[in-house]
Amino acid sequence: MSTLLDIEQLSTYFQTEEGVIKAVDDVSLRILQGETVCIVGESGCGKSVTALSVMGLLEGVSGTQVGGQIKFGDSDLLKLGKHELRTIRGHEIAMIFQEPMSSLNPVLTIGEQMIEPMLEHLKLGKKAARQRAVDLIAQVGISRPEQIMTSYPHELSGGMLQRVMIAMAISCNPKLLIADEPTTALDVTIQAQILDMLRQIKAESDMSILLITHDLGVVAEMADYVVVMYAGKVVEEGEVTQLFEHPKHPYTQGLLKSKPVLNQRQDELYSIPGQVPNLLELRESCYFHDRCEHCMGVCRVKEPVLKKIGDNQKVACWLYEEGVSHD
Numbered sequence: 001m002s003t004l005l006d007i008e009q010l011s012t013y014f015q016t017e018e019g020v021i022k023a024v025d026d027v028s029l030r031i032l033q034g035e036t037v038c039i040v041g042e043s044g045c046g047k048s049v050t051a052l053s054v055m056g057l058l059e060g061v062s063g064t065q066v067g068g069q070i071k072f073g074d075s076d077l078l079k080l081g082k083h084e085l086r087t088i089r090g091h092e093i094a095m096i097f098q099e100p101m102s103s104l105n106p107v108l109t110i111g112e113q114m115i116e117p118m119l120e121h122l123k124l125g126k127k128a129a130r131q132r133a134v135d136l137i138a139q140v141g142i143s144r145p146e147q148i149m150t151s152y153p154h155e156l157s158g159g160m161l162q163r164v165m166i167a168m169a170i171s172c173n174p175k176l177l178i179a180d181e182p183t184t185a186l187d188v189t190i191q192a193q194i195l196d197m198l199r200q201i202k203a204e205s206d207m208s209i210l211l212i213t214h215d216l217g218v219v220a221e222m223a224d225y226v227v228v229m230y231a232g233k234v235v236e237e238g239e240v241t242q243l244f245e246h247p248k249h250p251y252t253q254g255l256l257k258s259k260p261v262l263n264q265r266q267d268e269l270y271s272i273p274g275q276v277p278n279l280l281e282l283r284e285s286c287y288f289h290d291r292c293e294h295c296m297g298v299c300r301v302k303e304p305v306l307k308k309i310g311d312n313q314k315v316a317c318w319l320y321e322e323g324v325s326h327d
């Protein structure tokens, strides 16, 4: 499989009155064509900021500095101009959010909002775009697509809106779908339906998915490859089976403590004592040391770097030696 998205040393910093917040710090990750990569971690770990950086949605936000490289095909997304980025966004890369309402226009009908990107990116005529919108709404499991076309966002339930968002996101056949907590606001039954639908859409195309979630049940169901973030850094990554069966980083082990089983959902997660550190107060140390039951002297004074420990696993923790699998 070829690489679709290659993020190298992404750093997204916010200048605030209190100092610089390193929301994403030296993060590298790669997504292959047709692959689903999940970024997992508690809130405030930099997952969403990573996604927003890839989408170029932090471009021009005052006090924000985005560094590194985000290669998508032949382009470095961080070097593209506004116009080129706009062409890629919504066409080759689409995004869905936790709150569909936030990306819909309340005064336009669903139909009007669905058709517009297809006119722009696919250069379809109005009639063809309209027909495609109806087909897509049916494809995401909504029974009366014609009726939805003329509805306004506030007339639909959260689950329906998220389906519409997905229909909209896939309307221009994106190569990459970025989904930030797409099912978090929905009840469990609807969550499962939406995840099934995403899996089905993926199976029918060779779209890649970057899925951001705090829910390991979602990861177990969706991911091929998992990236665990903590305090703006990648602390562990690996193939989903390897990571669930042999988690290495004490943070990953904590997240997995309630043992979510692959292909099985669960609602309650064990919560790791303590909190994600204040990103303004980070010192040279392992950022997890305050919460880690294996903390050693070195952990308080030196930051562990991400190292390869098996064929398909990397970890940033002083407990492990580079090149040794430790399974």
Ligand code: SF4
Pocket (backbone or CB within 6 Å): 249, 250, 251, 286, 287, 288, 289, 290, 292, 293, 294, 295, 296, 299, 304, 316, 317, 318, 319
């Ligand atoms: Fe725990 Fe030390 Fe590993 Fe950090 S480096 S996770 S404190 S053992």
Ligand code: MG
Pocket (backbone or CB within 6 Å): 043, 044, 047, 048, 181
């Ligand atoms: Mg988030």
